[in-house]
Amino acid sequence: MRLALGALLLISLNGTAAESPLRFVVPDSWAMPMVQLERGKPIQGILYDVMVSLATQVGVPAEFHVLPRARVQNAMEHGEVDVRCYAAQSWLPNQSGDYIWSIPLWTQPDVLISRKSPLTAVVAANLPPQSIGTVLGYSYPTLQPLFDADRLRREDARNQEQVLEKLLAGRYHYAVSNQWTLDWFNQRLLPDRQLQGVAVLQTQNVGCYVRNDPKVPVQRILRTLLRMKMSGEIDDIIRLYIGSPATL
Template sequence: MRVVLGALWMITTACLAAPAPLRFSVSDSWAMPMVQLEDGRPVQGILYDLMLSLATQVGRPAQFQVLARARISAAMEHGDIDVRCYVTQAWFENMSGDYTWSIPLMVQRNLLISTQVPVQPVQVNTLAPQSIGTVLNYRYVTLDPLFASGQLSRDDARSEEQVLHKLVAGRFKYAVSNEWILDRFNQHMPVGKKLHKIAVIDEQKLGCTVRNDPNVPVQRILRTLLRMQMSGEIDDIIQLYTGEHPPLTPDRN
């Protein structure tokens, strides 16, 4: 009996001593070099490495929840997610809940791309009415007025990689793509079939948002992200997957 009670005590003590996991959201629409999903789990990529390093430095195990983009906000509101990365406040007009934002951690560009190089430079706001390739539930702040007016219409796919495949297949003339994902995609395209960067849609300063909760070490997370950004660790992660030095965020000028 004493042996049993002792074993139960040891198990209980171990459970109480184990830190709670830091729960991160992963959008199922992300593609490499941001995240690679295998069997519904992230295994590598810029954001995977960033979040795993953050959790390790904070002293918590990392737990990743892969969700459709449209479900992530609700998951945070319900307390199922602690940290959401690769976001900007410009994407949220009425973000409910109590959150704290990190400093900008990376700069990313959205590009208008095509299978052909146009004869004349393209201005997005002067495009003739047509459908362009977009990702389901993604907000494109610069393009939203054009979608609202009917000048342009969305042809949505589940992920950015699917958008690029649809462009190659001729589903539309233009698509919008994250620059890093486009560059990664082009590495696997034969010469003469690579997709072309036509115009810059917008440049975004992206960071993380942390749910304010007594059980979440919010300030430790924010300080760790600041240290990772200022030390160059995040830039090193980006270079590992893209082979290029990322543009400097304002905090590292």
């Protein structure tokens, strides 16, 4: 009887340990179609669906920590969260801590956009001095020399959707957006009102990275992400939200 009880207790303890959640960090600057936040919690979106599927396939619950963008890396370094997705190594040149990166999962262009298609090609370096719609805390390497020289000025909004709303309202002539958000935003507009991509500023390969900790199933996470990418699951999730992305 004692052996049976001991075996049951061991099974129970192992089950509890296996149920430790996989903690994902979600910057509060994300907007649809990446993530929709409601009452401070993600409820849908491309990255939300990917993270939920990842945790399910790894065999643990998903737990989401919504944080200001400036606190994201600090949370990773202090072990408050385990996984950050939609990130590029070039965004974190001074990254401290022990992390393992996934393969690139998405390719995202940063696009200069306006309300109307121009008659001639737009080159950011040739624009007259003006404000450009940007997201607070985001870096724009292609435009940074122009910001530093005060030839262009940032006008920051809290998230990418707010940047596009302000462009649509005529607050400025140009803004920067990732292609996903531009495609999502345009879905709700009549064709003659849709915002136009006028130049690709840069293209980034982005993926996820995982805190390299014995308590985190790092290799299972990375293998699962690889399988999700190779099987087409991640691309299917993208198409669910934005169909076939527009190209410039």
